[in-house]
Amino acid sequence: DVKVTQSSRYLVKRTGEKVFLECVQDMDHENMFWYRQDPGLGLRLIYFSYDVKMKEKGDIPEGYSVSREKKERFSLILESASTNQTSMYLCASTFSSNQPQHFGDGTRLSIL
Amino acid sequence: AQSVSQHNHHVILSEAASLELGCNYSYGGTVNLFWYVQYPGQHLQLLLKYFSGDPLVKGIKGFEAEFIKSKFSFNLRKPSVQWSDTAEYFCAVSYTGGFKTIFGAGTRLFVKA
Numbered sequence: 001d002v003k004v005t006q007s008s009r010y011l012v013k014r015t016g017e018k019v020f021l022e023c024v025q026d027m028d029h030e031n032m033f034w035y036r037q038d039p040g041l042g043l044r045l046i047y048f049s050y051d052v053k054m055k056e057k058g059d060i061p062e063g064y065s066v067s068r069e070k071k072e073r074f075s076l077i078l079e080s081a082s083t084n085q086t087s088m089y090l091c092a093s094t095f096s097s098n099q100p101q102h103f104g105d106g107t108r109l110s111i112l
Numbered sequence: 113a114q115s116v117s118q119h120n121h122h123v124i125l126s127e128a129a130s131l132e133l134g135c136n137y138s139y140g141g142t143v144n145l146f147w148y149v150q151y152p153g154q155h156l157q158l159l160l161k162y163f164s165g166d167p168l169v170k171g172i173k174g175f176e177a178e179f180i181k182s183k184f185s186f187n188l189r190k191p192s193v194q195w196s197d198t199a200e201y202f203c204a205v206s207y208t209g210g211f212k213t214i215f216g217a218g219t220r221l222f223v224k225a
Contacts, residue, residue: 004155031211040121042202042217050211058212090156097206098144098163101213103156 003027006091006104013111019078021107023091029102030095032074034058034066037088037106049074081111114138116205118216125193126224133188133219135203142208145186147177148215151199159201162186173197195225 007022025032031050035043035058045058047066055066063085067075074093078085088108092101119134137143147159160171167179177188186203203216 033213035215040217042118043215045212048211056211092156097210097213098208100146100148100158100161103148105155 004091004093004102004104006089006107008107009105011107011109013078013081013109015081015083015111017078017081017111019081019109019111021076021078021089021091021109023074023076023093023104024072025074025091025093025102026072027093027095027102028071029093030071031093031097032068033092033094033101034064034074034076035090035092036060037090043090046076083111085109086111114205114207114214116203116214116216118201118203118219120219121217122220122222124222124224127195128192129223131188131190131193131197131221133201133203133221135186135188135216137184137186137203137205137214139184144206144208145177145179146204146206146213147171147175147186147188148202148204149199150202150218156202159188193221193223195223197221198223 004025033048034046049055049068065077090106091104094101115138117136145162148156149159150156162169162179170176201219206213
């Protein structure tokens with residue numbers, strides 16, 4: 001069974017800090033995604049990656065960057081955390097868009 | 113822009129009631145359709161999917177969905193809900209040849225015991 005592991009379930013950081021969220025998948029999937037989930041807004045795509053070192057902006061990339069140095073790992077970086085980035089962050093992976101995405105448990109990030 | 117619209121944000125039902133959650137997507141080509149479910153405190157998981165063939169697809173836990181191409185719809189149904197179906201349900205669409213999956217805003221279902 002596919003396993004997508006996010007490094008933290010809960011994280012509390014301060015405004016202005018640089019924040020790293022890590023995600024690892026164990027199924028050799030080509031595509032990986034970072035979403036944020038907010039009540040009433042569903043899942044909004046921040047960034048995605050379709051191969052090592054390749055990345056594409058999603059719908060809300062401002063204030064975020066990503067890194068994919070290895071196929072199994074996709075990192076989300078908040079360059080200078082702000083309170084409006086308090087949210088649930090979900091990582092997902094899939095072999096192709098024709099296949100379902102597999103999600104991690106999520107990281108609930110609070111920026112104080 | 114491509115989009116997915118879920119008709120209801122909150123639904124409250126009694127056990128044994130029938131469920132139908134609406135989902136419409138914007139026109140854009142050949143689609144792959146999904147319903148995901150997120151139970152309280154758990155990760156999103158696939159409920160069912162449609163890629164091609166029979167437009168009526170069956171998923172886990174007695175759920176089914178019908179793809180109506182002319183209406184750009186993919187509604188989720190269950191004839192008799194249980195308390196354990198309390199969860200948030202997301203409709204999602206991807207377009208063949210693309211990378212992205214577009215998610216609806218979600219529908220929170222609460223089933224009263």
